[in-house]
Amino acid sequence: MSFAGGCQCGAVRYRAAKAPAEPHLCHCRMCQKAAGNYFMPLGGVMHEDFEITRGEVAYFHSSDIVRRGFCARCGTPLIYETIGGEHVAITLGSLDRPEDVQPIAHSDAYARMPWFEALFSLPNEGAKDATDSGGERYQMIRNTNHQHPDHDTSVWPEEKTA
Template sequence: MQKGSCNCGGVAFQIAEPLQPPSVCHCGQCRKQSGHVWASAVTHQADLRLTAQDSLRWYSASDTARRGFCGTCGAFLFWQHNDEDTISVAMGALEAPTELRLARHIFVADKGDYYDITDELPQNAQ
């Protein structure tokens, strides 16, 4: 079981099943929301159990997705497509050891001009 939380503990969660291999998103929205790139792993919504949620807030990032964050400390924790039963969970919110390794980069066509991707992981334009 994987556990995680925001900085202040106002949002905490457990994930029952193993997470899918994480990816790094380079899209403009993730960069603005996180301050750089956003690393996350996907799980089924039914496998995510919130153990604290008093400060959980949702932001409708687009017509098709929303982003979950802590309204107290501001930590960006979740990304969820409106029409899917999965949810992306911030790698930085997970307690160590995660026993996971990055698998790929996504939305590299939108990456910032201030850095290069120098690892050997697969890169998806979208």
Template structure:
């Protein structure tokens, strides 16, 4: 079981089972919403329990995706494909230890010009 929360604690969550290897998304939407790149793990929705779900505000960033954040403190927590059976949860919101390691970078063609990627992980343009 892995646990996490938003900054103010109004939203807490639990994920049953191991966390899949996270990825770092460098697309402009993730960078604008998070303030840098977005690191998250994709977990089956059935494995996630959210407490304080009434405090999650959803922003529909495209026809296919909504993004969930805390309406009290603004913490960005979820990236949720509307027609999928999984959700991405921000790695920074989890309590340690996660026992997870970043696996890859995605949308590197859109990455910010103020940083370099030098960790040796696979990089995907999309």
């Protein structure tokens, strides 16, 4: 089983030959900034088991020893890498099937938001229950999205047929 993924627009795609090791939620401030979120889910893959299958990853050196890879077109964070290290950490949310890789730990919990545990008790504003699609606005977004599908494609964006 391989683990494929990529950016939101489809310009960059990758494949990992093995499941990401040590999947975790990193709460460090650098990951918060890089993800634009309160944490970043990551998992490691050895370099020999990882390949970019479409496009090119752009990099930002967030420190002297770490670089973060992303899509230069849409900005999706894709990888975290210690320069000269043995593995690359992929962002688990960029996988086509993120549900296949469950985090097993937290890292850098010193920077975790103090109200993190309370997130799970917040009301679900978008839908009344698990079968509700969230209303007309959410349906319009889903029907008109330009996001790459969660699988490899030979051509993207898809060519329009007349």
